[in-house]
Amino acid sequence: MIAFEAHNLTVSYDKQPVLWDIDFEIPEGKLVGIIGPNGSGKTTLIKAAMGILEADSGFVKIFEKSPDEIRERMGYVPQRQSVDWDFPATVMDITMMGRYRKGKLFGRLSKADREIAVDSLKRVGMYDFRDRQISELSGGQQQRVFIARSLAQQADIYLMDEPFVGIDAASEESILNILREMRSAGKTVIMVHHDLHTALEFFDWVVLLNTRLVAAGSKDEVLTEENLRTAYGGKLNVLSRIADLVKRQEYPLREEDSKE
Amino acid sequence: MxxxxxxxxxxxxxxxxxxxxxxxxxxxxxxxxxxxxxxxxxxxxxxxxxxxxxxxxxxxxxxxxxxxxxxxxxxxxxxxxxxxxxxxxxxxxxxxxxxxxxxxxxxxxxxxxxxxxxxxxxxxxxxxxxxxxxxxxxxxxxxxxxxxxxxxxxxxxxxxxxxxxxxxxxxxxxxxxxxxxxxxxxxxxxxxxxxxxxxxxxxxxxxxxxxxxxxxxxxxxxxxxxxxxxxxxxxxxxxxxxxxxxxxxxxxxxxxxxxxxxxxxxxxPSKGMVSRYNKRKEHQLKVRSENLLKLFFKLEEKGESNHFSRTELLNHRKFEGRDLETILKSLLGKRLLARSQDSFSLTEEGREEATRVVRIHRLWELYLNKRMSIAADHVHHDAEAIEHIITPELEQELLKDLGYPELDPHKQEIPGTKNLKP
Incomplete structure (x- = not known):
């Protein structure tokens, strides 16, 4: 089964296209790294898939359905720095947020939800910290709480944005273990990752981006010298000039009916 | 109304x-x-x-x-x-x-x-x-x-x-x-x-x-x-x-x-300015007390004696205003120092505490020197600050990481490491 499909996906950020006609598929049960230089649209791809950013054209399908139909099966780990960790909440509070659902009346959670959250915290080794204020955590611990929150979603596909940035060795080990557990449980994990060296070790599938798709497939196929040179060898000059041009136009890039 | x-x-x-x-x-x-x-x-x-x-x-x-x-x-x-x-x-x-x-x-x-x-x-x-x-x-x-x-x-x-x-x-x-x-x-x-x-x-x-x-x-x-x-x-x-x-x-x-x-x-409480000021003061007193204990330890190490008068202490370290009096009073109160007439000496607990501070100081010097490749003559200053904040757990980790060493980069003894070996 195809877990993730991007079809002719074009997405803009701040009115400037940062992803051009991305088109690839990822089979179920893989550990996938989205790799590319800074500003290559990695985060944008994840946000578009989660429906946080709207696509200019094209679409993403998860398990052959539109993300909106299948949200309950999608776990999400945003970038750690995207929130204010001074927020008055405990580790348990944050993890419980993974249990919120659209259908649940006013977000009230049951005992079973609490048990799932407790179990998620145990898996990332943060159960002893459950009553801690999130402002007292180290970077690695914060990241583990975010992972626990996504585990509490009990999803089948997980999208994570740079969970390995700025964390300690113990947290890295803990997160890696979780990823292996997830893979053996048949889950699909798609992760933005910036470090080429560890990418080779962590993933079995790689999507190589540089505002356009350079390559997608099994890591041995994708991480070739030639592909890497294409991805990291600088931006396509004409492409970035056109992106600038698009930003300056007042009219939309595409007509509405070109959307599917 | x-x-x-x-x-x-x-x-x-x-x-x-x-x-x-x-x-x-x-x-x-x-x-x-x-x-x-x-x-x-x-x-x-x-x-x-x-x-x-x-x-x-x-x-x-x-x-x-x-x-x-x-x-x-x-x-x-x-x-x-x-x-x-x-x-x-x-x-x-x-x-x-x-x-x-x-x-x-x-x-x-x-x-x-x-x-x-x-x-x-x-x-x-x-x-x-x-x-x-x-x-x-x-x-x-x-x-x-x-x-x-x-x-x-x-x-x-x-x-x-x-x-x-x-x-x-x-x-x-x-x-x-x-x-x-x-x-x-x-x-x-x-x-x-x-x-x-x-x-x-x-x-x-x-x-x-x-x-x-x-x-x-x-x-x-x-x-x-x-x-x-x-x-x-x-x-x-x-x-x-x-x-x-x-x-x-x-x-x-x-x-x-x-x-x-x-x-x-x-x-x-805890987040207000007064509370933060007090915490800073407390830490300052802790740092100064530990430094004075260290001075006793080092003077003993040199084998001079183990009773020291105020003048002798002042000869070896500078104290501002009434700082020395405050620190002495605090250490006497905690029974880390004992006093006989005008001279002061370490008590048993005081010596233990002084040993701990010196040990952490020298361990950290060694760590900087070995693991971070910082020259031996550059490590002292950093260790002066870090010795006051290292927790017992971190000390254990340092000891383990460095293999319970006995000498610091200056070839001085790291005191008490033997007793800490598991």
Missing amino acids: GANFTWVMIGCALIGAGASAVGVFSFLRKQALVGDAIAHSLLPGVALAFIIGGEKSIWVLFPGAFIAGWLSILSIEFITKSSKIKPDTAIAIVLTVFFGIGIVMLTHIQQSSYGNQSGLEDFLFGKAAAMLPSDIALFAIVDLVLISSIALTYPYLKLYSFDPEYSRAIGLPVRFIQFTLSSLTVLAVASGIQAVGVVLMSALIITPAAAARFFTSRLSQMIILAMLIGLVSAVGGVYISSLAFKMPTGPWVVMILSILAISAFVFA
Whole structure:
């Protein structure tokens, strides 16, 4: 089964296209790294898939359905720095947020939800910290709480944005273990990752981006010298000039009916 | 104090509590200025409602205020979305334009013959005394709506305030949550036009939350505490202003609010300035005490003797003012030093503590030298600072990592490592 499909996906950020006609598929049960230089649209791809950013054209399908139909099966780990960790909440509070659902009346959670959250915290080794204020955590611990929150979603596909940035060795080990557990449980994990060296070790599938798709497939196929040179060898000059041009136009890039 | 005045106080209590509860979410979402923009933007709504309705009753003016407040939010959103103008600029533009229009309308009303000499300018800075018992019902309804909405949607509001993108990602009705929060904010701000006035109302939204944050790290407690602070300020401000003739109430509410907030800033346990100052002092004393113990250890190490007078200690280390006396007193009190006449010596516990500090100092020097390749003659300075903060767990890790070493980079003994080997 195809877990993730991007079809002719074009997405803009701040009115400037940062992803051009991305088109690839990822089979179920893989550990996938989205790799590319800074500003290559990695985060944008994840946000578009989660429906946080709207696509200019094209679409993403998860398990052959539109993300909106299948949200309950999608776990999400945003970038750690995207929130204010001074927020008055405990580790348990944050993890419980993974249990919120659209259908649940006013977000009230049951005992079973609490048990799932407790179990998620145990898996990332943060159960002893459950009553801690999130402002007292180290970077690695914060990241583990975010992972626990996504585990509490009990999803089948997980999208994570740079969970390995700025964390300690113990947290890295803990997160890696979780990823292996997830893979053996048949889950699909798609992760933005910036470090080429560890990418080779962590993933079995790689999507190589540089505002356009350079390559997608099994890591041995994708991480070739030639592909890497294409991805990291600088931006396509004409492409970035056109992106600038698009930003300056007042009219939309595409007509509405070109959307599917 | 008449029965009417009691009603006024009840009205103000309701307004203060309700506005502060909603304000917690504005504060946490870092939207303090939006509250101010809404408050100022109410004025044209109030004026227009007066022109249409022809009377000063809050029941007539409130809907006008509410609509104007909502319009200001929509205008800010529209400007940021459809232009390159950033939110702070959009807020400033909307605030000033709405308020300007409001003042023009107000002046027009005063100069025309709108019957009952209006007194509409009371809505600038508030005049709680103008409140009628029949107005209280409105505030009670507003509070009921505010508090029950917050209670019902509390988990959503909490998640949305912390991480709006995640809310969207898991499919929560983000538009609905946004709409709810905006409506609650407008409602809260609009309820204050009579008691506090449009110019200062935003203080009652934001300041209680900011003050409450100093005392608690639980959102639910923070809301309740903010409500209490808002209530006390509103009631207190109105009471004080009632003592003087023709005094607007808003400024007094803000005065009390500010006094409470500043007190929180200064005196709050653990987060307040005083508490932080004390902690710093305490740490300073700890550092100096440990340094003096170390001095005893090193002098003993040199084999000079183990009793030292003040003069001898002063020969080896500089102490400012009465520092030496303070430190000696503290160490004698903790029984880490003993005194015989004019000389001082380490007690058994004192020697243990001194050994520990020297050990950590030398361990850290070795760690810097070995693991971080810093030259032996560069490591001392860093270790002087780090020796005071390394915890027993970290010390264990250092020992393990370095293989229970016996000599530091200067070939001096690292004392007591043998006894710590498991």
